Amino acid sequence: MALSKVLLGPLALRRLLPCAIGHRQERALASSEIRFAKLAQEKKPDWNRAVSEAEKIVGYPTSFLSLRWLLSDEIANVALHLRKLVGSNHPLLKTAKGLLYNGKNNMQAWGLIVLLISKAAGHTADIPDMEQDKAAGVLHSQRALAEVTEMIRTSHLVHKGLVNLQPPNNIDPTGDMMFGNKIALLSGDYLLSNSCIELANLRNQDLVELMSSAVRDLSEAEFVGPRDKQNNPLPAKPKTNQVEYTQFTENNLEPLVVSEALGNAQAEWTLRHVLNAGSLLGKSCQGTLKLAGHSEDLQEKGYLFGKHLALAWQACLDREPFQHGSSGPFSLVCAPLMFTLQHKPELYEHIEKGMDTVDDVDYELLRKEVIDGPGLELTKNLQKEHSQAALKVLNELPASDARTALANIIAAVQES
Known part of the structure; x- marks a missing residue:
């Protein structure tokens, strides 16, 4: 590989992308003493600090931004092409921003959570020494699964x-949106195909089946309930009779x-986000305990931990657009x-105006109704409920720095 290509990866993502999507917020360096995720009791739980200290415990920061990916020709080419999209307002730029920027909405913490639950639970005594990364306290296969998850x-x-550029959405006179679509499609396919290769290399048929069902759930999430013509989700029309959401299936490999x-607020919200997030994180936590040789009972608890943490995380994010001084669009299925x-x-008549496009x-008006109504308080209760459910599962694991780090992440989500 030519030297220019070797240097292109980190330069492309850390220099070219910020040109397109703004200056990166640098994470503050920790003090020389590693506190192993013991948050100061007098300070309010902080997400960035909790994640930063958790990374020290596993000795392994975000895998997606590791050198192995930054130095690849494919990622370097994606970064160069993204630069051409500056000013086009293509949604791919916003996604790229989420990959680099710090904050609760970053995608990088998912692999970290898988590694933390791996270290907190440990592994059985029959795991060969060559499979163990003794410095990090996890298995090499568990590290690979964390990368697959991300x-x-x-x-x-x-x-x-x-x-969607099909008629009547004639919104691409310059061709920038079509170009952005090609980049989004090919780069997404590249990552997904690599995840399949990594997963196959683990040579565990049960794990492949489990993670395949998580990919199925992600796809199904895009077809739940009504959508506008750009595939933005809309809530279903409210029903008068409420039902309590359950798993609906005894086996989490089966479709929900x-x-x-649909039409029942809490049940619909839970279903959407189990499919869209909770399934992947939950099954990744379940899968990593499977790799460590743990019992099916503990594997199931790992699934519940990941699912509840993802739902608590989503409830926290859903409340942000309604903070004092907020303005602009927000998810209509929050x-x-x-x-x-x-x-x-x-x-709901205001939701129906968005059937063609949510811009209508x-x-x-909806923000004011939400602030004046019971929605924010009910969401806060939902956030607390799932946080406590995740913490209950976590407390069944032996005390360790990794468990403390996960507890701090839950506290940061719950207190936000």
Whole structure:
């Protein structure tokens, strides 16, 4: 590989991308003393600090931004092509920003959580020494699974950035959107194909089946409920009779039942985000315990931990657009709005205006209704409920620095 290509990867992502999407927020360096994720009791739990200290415990920062990926020709080419999209407002630029920027919405922490649960649970005594990364306290196969988790999630988010250019959406006179679609499609396919190769190399048929079902759930999430013509999700029309959401299936390898949840605020929100996030994180945590040789009972608890943490995380994110001074569009399937629609069904006529495009929705009117209604408080309760459920599972693991780090991440999500 030529020297210019070797240097292109880190330069492309760390210099070219910020040209397109803004200056990167640098993470503050920790003090010389590693505190092993013991947050100071007098300070409010902080997400960035919790993640930063958790990375020290596994000795392994975000795998997607590791040198192995930064130095690849394919990633370097993606970065160069992204530069050509500057000014086009293609959704792929926003996704790229999420890969580099710090904050609760970053995608990089998913692999970290898989590694932390791996280290917290340990492994059985029959695992060969050559399979163990003794310095990090995890198995080499578990590290590979953490990378697979990040690649699957990232490829899904990149694919979601495709723009519908079919008539009557004649919005691409310059060809920039078509070019962005090609980059989004090919780069997402590249990551997904690499994740399949990594997964196959682990030579574990049960794990392949488990992670394949997670990919199926991610795909199915794109077909739940009504959508506008750009495939932006819209909430289903509220029903008067509420149902309590359950797993709907005894085996988490089976597809979830969709029809029973639509129109019931909490059930629909939970279903959407189990498919879109909770399934992948939960099954990754379940899979990493499978690799460590743990019992099926503990594997199931790993799934519940990942699922509840993902839902708590999503509830936290859903509340952000309604903080004081917020403005602009927000997800129409966020929990605060769905609870508000359930409380005032007549507001659904404003959702119906977005059937062609969500740009026709009066977001400020809906924001005011959410702030004045019970939606935010119910979402806060939902966030607390899933945080406590994740913490309950976590407390069944032996005390360790990794368990403390996960508890700090849960606390940072719960207190946000």
